[in-house]
Structure formats: C-alpha cells, structure tokens
Amino acid sequence: MALPPGLSEVTFADGIAEMRSIVGNEWVFDQPADLNTYRDFYSVLWGEPEEKHASAAIAPANVEEVQAVVRTANERSIPLYPISTGRNLGYGGAAPVLSGSVVLDLKRMNKVLDVNESNCSCLVEPGVSYFDMYRHLRESGSKLWLDVPDPGWGSMVGNALDSGGGYTVGGYRGHWEAVCGIEAVMADGELFRTGMGALPGSETWQQYRMGIGPCLDGLFRQSTLGVVTKMGFYLFPEPEAALSTSVEVFRFEDIEELIEIMNELEYGNVFNGMPGVSSPVLSQENPIAMSIVPEPDVMNRMVAETGHAAWRASFNFYGPEKVIRAQWEHVQERYAHFPGVKFTESSFVKLPLSPEDLERVQKPRFGIPSLDIFSVGSRGYGNFNPSDGHIWFSAVIPRSGKGIIDANRVMRRECERLGLDLFMFVPSVTCWTRSFVLFAAVPVYKDPERNRHLRDAVKEVIGICASHGWGEYRCPPAFMDDVMDAYSFNDNKLRRVNEQIKDALDPNGILSAGRYGVWPQHLREGREA
Amino acid sequence: MRLLVASAALLALGIGVVAAQEATRTGPGAPELAEGKAVYAHWCAPCHANEPGLAGTMSLAVKYEGTDIPAVLEDRTDLSAPVITFFVRNGVAWMPPFRPTEISDTELEQLNAYLTAPLEDRGAHVPLLGEEMVELNARGEQ
Numbered sequence: 001m002a003l004p005p006g007l008s009e010v011t012f013a014d015g016i017a018e019m020r021s022i023v024g025n026e027w028v029f030d031q032p033a034d035l036n037t038y039r040d041f042y043s044v045l046w047g048e049p050e051e052k053h054a055s056a057a058i059a060p061a062n063v064e065e066v067q068a069v070v071r072t073a074n075e076r077s078i079p080l081y082p083i084s085t086g087r088n089l090g091y092g093g094a095a096p097v098l099s100g101s102v103v104l105d106l107k108r109m110n111k112v113l114d115v116n117e118s119n120c121s122c123l124v125e126p127g128v129s130y131f132d133m134y135r136h137l138r139e140s141g142s143k144l145w146l147d148v149p150d151p152g153w154g155s156m157v158g159n160a161l162d163s164g165g166g167y168t169v170g171g172y173r174g175h176w177e178a179v180c181g182i183e184a185v186m187a188d189g190e191l192f193r194t195g196m197g198a199l200p201g202s203e204t205w206q207q208y209r210m211g212i213g214p215c216l217d218g219l220f221r222q223s224t225l226g227v228v229t230k231m232g233f234y235l236f237p238e239p240e241a242a243l244s245t246s247v248e249v250f251r252f253e254d255i256e257e258l259i260e261i262m263n264e265l266e267y268g269n270v271f272n273g274m275p276g277v278s279s280p281v282l283s284q285e286n287p288i289a290m291s292i293v294p295e296p297d298v299m300n301r302m303v304a305e306t307g308h309a310a311w312r313a314s315f316n317f318y319g320p321e322k323v324i325r326a327q328w329e330h331v332q333e334r335y336a337h338f339p340g341v342k343f344t345e346s347s348f349v350k351l352p353l354s355p356e357d358l359e360r361v362q363k364p365r366f367g368i369p370s371l372d373i374f375s376v377g378s379r380g381y382g383n384f385n386p387s388d389g390h391i392w393f394s395a396v397i398p399r400s401g402k403g404i405i406d407a408n409r410v411m412r413r414e415c416e417r418l419g420l421d422l423f424m425f426v427p428s429v430t431c432w433t434r435s436f437v438l439f440a441a442v443p444v445y446k447d448p449e450r451n452r453h454l455r456d457a458v459k460e461v462i463g464i465c466a467s468h469g470w471g472e473y474r475c476p477p478a479f480m481d482d483v484m485d486a487y488s489f490n491d492n493k494l495r496r497v498n499e500q501i502k503d504a505l506d507p508n509g510i511l512s513a514g515r516y517g518v519w520p521q522h523l524r525e526g527r528e529a
Numbered sequence: 530m531r532l533l534v535a536s537a538a539l540l541a542l543g544i545g546v547v548a549a550q551e552a553t554r555t556g557p558g559a560p561e562l563a564e565g566k567a568v569y570a571h572w573c574a575p576c577h578a579n580e581p582g583l584a585g586t587m588s589l590a591v592k593y594e595g596t597d598i599p600a601v602l603e604d605r606t607d608l609s610a611p612v613i614t615f616f617v618r619n620g621v622a623w624m625p626p627f628r629p630t631e632i633s634d635t636e637l638e639q640l641n642a643y644l645t646a647p648l649e650d651r652g653a654h655v656p657l658l659g660e661e662m663v664e665l666n667a668r669g670e671q
Contacts, residue, residue, distance in 0.1 A: 027630075034629055037618055041625035059630045086628060094628065107630040131571070131658055138662035141669065152575065152658075358663045368659040371575035372582055377623040380587035389623055 002053040004079045004100035006522065012055070015076045016102075019058050022068045027108070030056040038086070038103050040095035042389030044444050044451045044458075044478050052095045052477060054081070057103040063183075063191065063229045069104065070227060070510070071189035077508045080104045081515075082227045084126035084158030087151065090392045090441070090476065091162065097477045097514035098523070104227060112136045113230065114206075120144055121180060121206035123232045126157040130369035144235040145367040147172040152369025157231045161221055162474055165431025167364040169236050169272045169318055174432045178234045181205040182217055184226030187506035192226065206232035222474070224512040224520075225505050239318040241350050242273070242366065245328055247335045248280070248309035248342040252296040255311050255401035261334050262313050263399060266433065270327050273316025273365070277404065277428040277436075281308040288376065289425040292412035293405045309342065316365065321350070376424065387443030390423070393458065395438045395470040397427065404428050407438045407470060414464050415440075418457040437473060455479075462486055477514070484517025499524065558652025565643030568636045569603065570655035572627060577602045579654040584623065602644060603654050610641040 003012055020028045029035060038054045045051040060066045073080045081101040086094030096103060110127030115137065122144075124133065130152040137144055147166035149159055160175040172178045182194045195211040196202040209217065219225050249258055255277075262275055281302050282291045293299065303310050315331055317324035332343050349357045353366060363370050379386050397407040408427045415422055424441035431437070442458065444451060459482050462472065466486035475483045487494045498518045502509070509520020558566055576585035579601045590600035599605055617637055620626040632640065643651065656664070 029629060033618065037626040037628040039626075041620050057628075057630075085631075087625075089625060093625065105628065105630050107628070131575075135658060135662065138666055352666050353663050355660070355663055355667055358659060363659055368662075370657065370659060371584065374576060374584035374623055375582050375587055378584040378587040379591040379622075386588075386622060 027059040040093035054103040059105040084155030150373035181232035183230035276314040393440040420457040559650040565639035
C-alpha cells in the first residue's frame with residue numbers, strides 16, 4: 001500500500017480507524033482488490049512506480065459524514081482526494097494526483113435534492129450521474145432538459161467542477177457556466193455555501209449566482225480547496241422543436257468570414273444550439289480526425305477534384321418551430337453571397353422526441369445520456385487499432401479561421417514529428433461559447449515504454465502550444481504541473497496566488513494535493529518551474 | 530419496428546442474433562432475477578445492450594466472429610460468476626473496473642445470478658435508458 005508521504009503508519013492507521021467509525025466498516029476500502037478499482041484505468045503511468053495509487057477509499061453517505069472524515073484527516077494531516085462518480089476517464093479517473101492519498105468517494109451521495117420547474121433549476125449531490133438525473137426528470141414528468149457530456153455515467157457536479165461540456169444550448173452546455181450555488185466542506189470541516197446560499201432563508205440560491213462580495217464559486221473549479229457536497233444548476237426548458245442545418249463553402253479563403261459571421265450570429269442570439277466547424281475535404285480519410293490543412297491552392301484543387309466542401313459550419317436551433325425556421329432563413333441570407341454556398345437542413349424534429357425520431361438523432365444533442373461515444377475505441381470501429389484507453393489533449397485556441405488553421409498545422413506537424421498518434425482530432429469544439437477548444441484524443445497502452453514516449457511527446461506539445469499562446473483547459477494528472485507552468489504570466493503569478501489561497505484555506509494541505517499543479521506548502525519544495 | 534431495425538443493423542455488423550434465443554426472450558423475466566437485471570440495465574447495457582453502435586457489443590462481435598458465441602452479454606450461456614466478477618472488478622480494453630460504491634459485492638452477486646440464469650428466465654433484453662424514457666414519455670403523451 002502507498003502511504004501518504006511523511007505520514008507514520010501509526011497515524012495513518014489511527015485516522016483510518018476513526019474514519020471507519022464514522023462511515024461504517026462496509027464503506028472503508030483498503031484491501032488491494034478494492035483499491036484496484038480506484039486506479040486510473042487510462043493512466044499514462046500504468047504499472048510504473050510513479051503510477052498514482054490510493055492508500056484507501058472512504059465512502060461517506062452524507063454531508064455530516066464528509067465533515068467528520070475531513071476533520072479526522074485535518075487533525076492528522078492525512079491527504080484526501082474527493083471524487084464524485086470517478087468517471088473522469090482520459091483526465092484521471094478515480095485515482096488521486098498524489099499517491100498515498102485517501103480517496104473520498106462521494107458516489108453514495110446521489111440524491112436529487114430539488115428540481116424547480118418554474119425556475120428551471122435543480123440542486124444535486126455529487127454522486128448523481130447524468131443517467132440518474134435524466135431518469136429522474138423523465139420519470140417525474142418534468143419539462144426540463146439536462147445537458148449531458150458524451151459519457152453519461154459522469155457526475156453532474158464532478159463534470160462541472162472540471163469544466164466539462166455538452167452539446168445543447170449556450171449557457172447550459174458549458175457545464176460550469178450553468179452552475180448556480182455551491183455547498184462545500186472546507187479543510188477545517190466547516191460547511192460553506194456560495195451565492196444566496198449564504199443567506200439563511202433565501203429562496204434564490206439557484207437563481208442569483210453571485211450573492212454579495214467576491215464570487216467564490218471559482219474557488220472550487222479544478223481546485224484543491226474544498227469538498228463540494230451540493231451544487232445547483234440551471235436547466236433548459238424543453239423546446240417545441242429542434243433544427244439541425246449546415247452551410248458548406250468551397251474555397252480555402254472562405255473560412256475566416258464563415259466563422260466571423262457564425263460568431264456574430266451566435267453572440268447575437270440568432271441561434272442557440274452548439275455550432276460546429278469542420279472540413280469535409282480534409283475528413284475523407286477519417287471522419288473524426290481532420291488532416292493537416294494544406295496550402296490554399298492545394299486545398300482548392302482538392303475541393304475541385306472531389307466535390308467535397310472546403311468548410312462546413314453546422315447550426316443548431318432549439319425553440320418554437322416558427323422562430324427557429326425564421327432564424328435558419330436569416331442564417332442562409334447571411335451566407336448567400338459565398339460562391340457556390342450549399343445549405344442543408346439535416347434534421348427537424350418536434351419535441352418531446354418520438355421513439356422513431358430517437359433512432360435518427362444524436363442523443364447528446366437532445367440531452368439524452370449514453371455511453372455510445374466509447375464505440376470509437378472499440379474493435380469493430382473502422383480500421384482502428386485497439387488501444388487500452390486514451391487521454392485528451394484539450395487546448396483553448398482563438399475562435400477564428402486563423403485559429404483553426406494555425407492550431408491544425410502546428411498540432412499535425414508536431415505530432416507527426418514526435419510520433420504521437422491521434423485517433424480523434426477536432427480543432428474547433430464549441431462547448432464553451434467564446435473560444436474554440438482543440439480536442440485531440442491520444443491512445444494509451446498498458447505498456448511503459450510506449451507511455452514514456454507518449455508522456456515526453458505530450459509535454460513537448462504542451463510547451464509548443466504555450467509558445468503559440470494556447471493553453472489546455474483540462475488535462476490528466478501526469479501533465480497538470482506542466483500545464484499550470486505554461487500559464488506563466490508574471491513569473492507564474494497564477495500558480496503563486498493559488499498557493500497563497502491554498503495555504504490560507506487548507507494550511508495542512510489535506511485536500512486534493514497537486515490537482516492542476518497546486519501543491520500544499522510541504523510538498524512544494526523542488527517543484528518550482 | 531425499432532427492434533427490427535436494430536437487429537438488421539447488428540446483422541450488418543456481423544453480429545449473429547440467434548433466432549431461437551429471441552423467441553424465448555419476452556416479458557420481465559423471473560422475479561428472483563429482477564435486481565440483477567436492474568444492475569445489468571444500469572451499468573452494463575449502455576455498452577453491451579442488444580443495439581447497434583455500442584462499444585462492448587461491437588467489440589465482442591469482432592472477438593467471437595466465426596463462433597457461435599453471441600456478442601450480446603445477455604444472450605451468453607457460457608459465462609460464470611468468477612469470469613463476470615473478474616471483468617467487473619478488473620476491466621478490459623477500454624472498459625474500466627467498477628468500484629464497490631458503484632456495483633456492491635451484493636449487486637455483483639445479483640448480476641452474476643442474472644447472467645448465468647437460463648435464457649428463458651431472463652425475459653426480454655433490457656432497453657437502453659434513452660429508449661426506455663422516450664417510450665415512457667410517448668405513452669404519457671397519449
């Protein structure tokens with residue numbers, strides 16, 4: 001068993017015994033067979049001495065038990081690593097960042113505490129998965145929608161805390177943007193509520209996010225500062241209809257204006273669904289991995305020879321049929337001057353979905369959770385060479401034509417030079433409305449030699465991206481220090497401020513040590529960039 | 530209709546759906562298997578259901594191509610409790626292990642009972658959650 005660094009066996013055993021008395025023997029896991037299930041199954045350190053292992057896992061049933069466990073840990077400086085559903089695969093799973101941490105497994109806290117149909121909001125515990133919430137809404141006859149990420153087994157709370165995203169309407173599909181009200185257990189065991197939750201008797205916790213003074217929700221995003229035990233969300237009222245369309249243009253040089261108009265239309269609320277930008281002519285070999293953007297004349301010749309569009313912008317609308325049809329008409333007017341432009345209405349459905357319509361739509365675009373996305377890693381998916389998992393490389397890039405082209409070329413060239421395989425490569429993901437996020441899925445293997453090469457290559461890519469001004473919005477534990485280091489303005493002031501806050505709120509450094517590059521004081525030595 | 534479309538798609542993927550097994554698979558199944566079937570529906574079906582385009586079913590179709598072993602776990606008659614337990618707690622390929630806070634040891638026993646029961650006791654294949662809820666709401670609208 002990996003003991004927490006600097007902790008004696010006696011103190012650790014004493015702490016675990018105390019935690020056992022709090023949650024009950026059944027909910028303490030410290031045997032190898034159980035701890036095996038807490039490993040990060042997609043770890044790039046799998047089977048190596050540096051792999052991050054939990055020393056134990058504790059699964060409290062309620063807030064009071066969380067408080068008692070945190071106090072126990074704080075009194076003995078035992079590091080804790082909270083997880084919600086532990087399904088953050090590709091970004092760390094259920095394993096801690098610091099080996100030897102005790103995983104605080106919140107999966108048992110799975111209550112939907114409130115759904116407010118009038119306010120279009122909810123309040124949930126961290127163990128509530130998208131599957132759970134979707135079932136709850138549908139079985140209760142709610143008229144509210146849930147925005148879901150690709151894998152539906154994740155936690156609403158955990159996914160929002162890591163800034164995950166989905167596919168429906170702006171303001172909801174960036175899951176952190178839809179948060180309204182947080183309750184967290186702080187490192188001293190005290191309970192804290194943000195926004196209007198701090199005012200006893202308020203009925204507006206899920207209505208007005210800010211409350212008074214500095215908005216402290218951000219303390220808990222990708223952080224090491226608290227154990228989130230409740231979270232409020234805005235939910236989208238089910239629309240009357242949904243329309244999916246696309247605009248295809250046929251010249252390399254059309255990309256800049258294509259996106260400028262798309263931005264104006266989205267930010268002006270002409271469409272509300274998630275847009276997309278792709279290149280049919282550069283996706284012929286692999287529909288989920290855009291190939292390198294060639295020189296303009298080469299790309300235009302490819303377009304002429306194949307008939308495939310150079311670029312495709314997709315538009316999605318949710319609302320009353322009359323309104324969304326008028327919006328789509330306006331979008332077409334705005335692009336009518338592009339030579340050879342092609343408009344396509346790919347699907348129109350009235351809601352609620354009928355069983356027949358369900359067969360022909362993409363589930364996440366209708367807030368329906370599934371695990372369908374994992375088929376891309378399956379034997380039987382094209383000619384894909386099966387791996388043992390994947391990690392995500394997810395860099396924030398400018399939302400412009402130049403942004404896509406520059407990031408595509410740099411990533412494609414550098415990954416080829418470094419021998420880094422990508423099985424999914426999309427430079428223009430728009431879950432977060434004001435930028436693109438470049439998504440690249442890198443296959444991982446349970447093979448130390450291949451993973452060593454992968455780690456070195458990814459670290460180099462992080463540095464190259466940073467030199468272009470692109471930083472990752474989220475990453476697996478093995479790269480958290482490198483990514484935080486890249487945010488280096490003013491001698492890494494961002495990390496230094498985070499460390500000051502850490503020291504003030506968690507002086508014993510017991511919570512989520514090392515997450516996103518923020519370490520407690522006693523583990524900071526020698527980690528400076 | 531949906532089942533027919535799904536079956537056609539499975540056949541297109543090279544997944545053998547044995548007609549004799551389909552014929553025995555109706556109704557809720559034996560009451561003593563209900564808990565295990567619910568565990569299967571929640572945790573396994575999203576990748577292993579009798580539907581096209583699911584990671585587990587697609588993978589097993591390739592793995593057992595040319596044999597008479599079905600791709601859908603609910604159709605298997607060769608699984609044993611130790612084998613199911615091993616895969617649930619250790620994972621395989623892209624499928625991660627499941628923690629005891631997700632599938633408890635008791636629930637794992639119930640799952641084992643379901644997947645090792647005679648086919649005729651298992652009842653109809655479990656639906657995917659989305660399909661189940663859309664059907665539910667469609668009935669409610671009528």
